[in-house]
Amino acid sequence: MTVTVERGTRAAGSHRHTGPRRPRPRESYALFLLPGILAFLVVIVVPFLMNTGVSFTEWQGVGTPKWTGLANYRELLDDSEFWASFRHSLFMVVAMAAVPTVLGLVLAAALFDYVAKHFGTRIAAVLRACFYLPQVLPIAVAGIVWSWILAPDNGSLNALLKAVGLGSWQQDWLGDPDLALYSVMGVMVWVQLGFPLVVFMAGLQRVDPQLYEAAELDGAGWWRRFWHITLPQIRPEIYVVLTWCTIAALKVFGAVYVLTKGGPGGVTDVPSYFSFTTFFEKTQVGYGAAISTVLTVIILVLSLVFLKLQTRTEDAEEGARAA
Amino acid sequence: MTAVRRYPVLVALCLAALFMVVPFLIVAVNAVKSPTEYSQHGPLSLPKDVYLDGLKDFWERVDYSQKLVNSVLISGSVAILAVVLSVLNAYAIGIGRIRGRTWVLAFFVLANMLPQEALVYPIYYLSKQAGLYDTRLSVIIVFTVVQAAFGTYLLSSVLSRFPKEIIEAARIDGANKWQVLWRVVVPVSRPTLGVLLVFFFIWTWNEFLLPLVMLISNDNQTVSVALGVLQGQRLMDATMTNAAALLGVLPALVFFLVFQRTLTRGIAVGAVK
Numbered sequence A: 001m002t003v004t005v006e007r008g009t010r011a012a013g014s015h016r017h018t019g020p021r022r023p024r025p026r027e028s029y030a031l032f033l034l035p036g037i038l039a040f041l042v043v044i045v046v047p048f049l050m051n052t053g054v055s056f057t058e059w060q061g062v063g064t065p066k067w068t069g070l071a072n073y074r075e076l077l078d079d080s081e082f083w084a085s086f087r088h089s090l091f092m093v094v095a096m097a098a099v100p101t102v103l104g105l106v107l108a109a110a111l112f113d114y115v116a117k118h119f120g121t122r123i124a125a126v127l128r129a130c131f132y133l134p135q136v137l138p139i140a141v142a143g144i145v146w147s148w149i150l151a152p153d154n155g156s157l158n159a160l161l162k163a164v165g166l167g168s169w170q171q172d173w174l175g176d177p178d179l180a181l182y183s184v185m186g187v188m189v190w191v192q193l194g195f196p197l198v199v200f201m202a203g204l205q206r207v208d209p210q211l212y213e214a215a216e217l218d219g220a221g222w223w224r225r226f227w228h229i230t231l232p233q234i235r236p237e238i239y240v241v242l243t244w245c246t247i248a249a250l251k252v253f254g255a256v257y258v259l260t261k262g263g264p265g266g267v268t269d270v271p272s273y274f275s276f277t278t279f280f281e282k283t284q285v286g287y288g289a290a291i292s293t294v295l296t297v298i299i300l301v302l303s304l305v306f307l308k309l310q311t312r313t314e315d316a317e318e319g320a321r322a323a
Numbered sequence B: 001m002t003a004v005r006r007y008p009v010l011v012a013l014c015l016a017a018l019f020m021v022v023p024f025l026i027v028a029v030n031a032v033k034s035p036t037e038y039s040q041h042g043p044l045s046l047p048k049d050v051y052l053d054g055l056k057d058f059w060e061r062v063d064y065s066q067k068l069v070n071s072v073l074i075s076g077s078v079a080i081l082a083v084v085l086s087v088l089n090a091y092a093i094g095i096g097r098i099r100g101r102t103w104v105l106a107f108f109v110l111a112n113m114l115p116q117e118a119l120v121y122p123i124y125y126l127s128k129q130a131g132l133y134d135t136r137l138s139v140i141i142v143f144t145v146v147q148a149a150f151g152t153y154l155l156s157s158v159l160s161r162f163p164k165e166i167i168e169a170a171r172i173d174g175a176n177k178w179q180v181l182w183r184v185v186v187p188v189s190r191p192t193l194g195v196l197l198v199f200f201f202i203w204t205w206n207e208f209l210l211p212l213v214m215l216i217s218n219d220n221q222t223v224s225v226a227l228g229v230l231q232g233q234r235l236m237d238a239t240m241t242n243a244a245a246l247l248g249v250l251p252a253l254v255f256f257l258v259f260q261r262t263l264t265r266g267i268a269v270g271a272v273k
Helices: A002-012 A027-054 A072-077 A080-119 A121-136 A137-149 A156-163 A179-192 A194-204 A209-217 A220-235 A235-250 A254-259 A271-280 A285-322 B003-031 B035-041 B052-059 B064-095 B103-111 B117-128 B136-159 B162-172 B177-188 B190-206 B208-216 B224-235 B238-271
Strands: none
Touching: A027 B117, A027 B136, A072 A285, A072 B052, A080 A121, A080 A179, A080 A194, A080 A220, A080 A235, A080 A271, A080 B003, A080 B190, A121 A179, A121 A194, A121 B003, A121 B117, A121 B238, A137 A156, A137 A179, A137 A254, A137 B003, A137 B103, A137 B224, A137 B238, A179 A194, A179 A209, A179 A235, A179 A254, A194 A220, A194 A235, A235 A285, A254 A271, A254 B190, A254 B224, A271 B117, A271 B177, A271 B208, A285 B103, A285 B117, B003 B064, B003 B238, B035 B064, B035 B162, B035 B238, B052 B238, B064 B136, B064 B177, B064 B238, B103 B136, B117 B136, B117 B208, B117 B224, B136 B208, B162 B177, B177 B190, B177 B238, B190 B224, B190 B238, B208 B224, B224 B238
16 A cells, blocks of 8 residues: 555656646535534534624523624623733733743754754653643643642642742732732643644754754854744744644633632633633623624634735745745 | 753753653642641652552542543544544545635634634533533534544645545546545545544543533533532642542543654644644
8 A cells, every 4th residue: 555655646746737637526525525514514603603693682591582782792892801801811822822932942942953963862852742741731630730739828839939948939829819810821831832842843853954054164153043044944833833822822711710710809810711601600691602702703813814924924935935 | 062051951951841840740749648748748748658548539539430431432432523524524625626625624724713612602502402411422522523623624735635646546446436535545644544533532631611511410521621620619628639630640641651752743744734
């Protein structure tokens, strides 16, 4: 089988554009799409349309929804809780997209052309595995681990501070309204860091080692090589990571549920937790639907913007290469 | 680069890696520490002897075997069904090149981007109407579709570069489209399908919001939901918390060690598409 495949691939490369195209009956392939389309209609499209519809109504989850037009959205604009939750989302974007991307870049570059080169790829692989480990952990479990470490009484962090003589630095990390959001952000950096790191390390393998050698001969230091070779070469990966991580940050739910339940006093509330409590605790389904619709619109717009930026850069680069 | 400057970087990286792993170590140490020792010496001391009653108590109290069975059943079914659904979709889009495939693909990408918050209430409501609320089947159905959105997107681009000659050769030998799919396309794409299988399994294992809403009875809950709910109730003492954390970490650690190469490679494959 393998042999056939390889030969086939090569053949495909050689005369893909030559040879006359035989007209093929296309439509019958559509049958294969039928189960997928049906399943998506039932599980995604119908619920999504229902959710959008309900956002224009007042509904407690039982009885008939009462049409109220844009009332929910008007209420959202005056709702300080709503604005606060989106402000906290920005903090999450910093903690889950910006910081992990920057740290991931530096760590990946250091692991790839420092550790792997001078100490062997095995050590680099072990270190990479350590950084990636939190990524496979269920967020609920990560939450349990960290809420115990950050606990005010007998939590490991406070115990550690006391043990090294910094007892006055002890804090109620998740219970202090001034600190809670930053503590959650710290946990999210720990959770997220492995993803950019692994993607960037894989991307670095594409980079032609001769570029580095040439730069090194020219006397470029590590930082200059990082800035002028590494960064431009793995730009596609950076876009992908930023897109994925930003969307993940906007959707963050489990960590907030397990660590702080949005508290204390709503200082760690995020849109997805806000819509969850509005749906299932306050049972204001119409209002919850409006919150989640706004979140959806933001995510879709952001994805489109990122996609556009990415294709534009790629086109520009191809244009430059062709010129 | 001189050797003098090399080692500080390695040491710094090792320290950073240690920081990533330390939480796991502290949890492991404290899960096997007796409550009396914990209250005397705090979280940072090493336990004098291994105390397993905390783990045993926790296991029995939350019926952890049942939670594991639920998680394996749900994640396993979703992984297999979602791969099948993704293959069918991607066969039509990537190899069949059906008309309007760009739009169909855009539809799947959008479905993949949608936040679950915008689906959760209607899914909750509809599954109640259909008598599927609080069943593992409902979660399996939903996640099969959610994961297949990503699978379709990834596989379509992989299959669009599938060598046409192989398919045409099989067609000339008299195979119909169905046979080409199962006897040619699927076996050849096995490495990619394996990556997807592993990813779907772990992603579904880690899912929280929808299972939290859909699975309310103890007998149906997954590991993630059971632990998250317990933590949310703030009723656990230190030993129990650590037992819970350790038992939650262990399956993830097993997957990680078993699938390490698939995971790190798979991410690379998925990211650059």
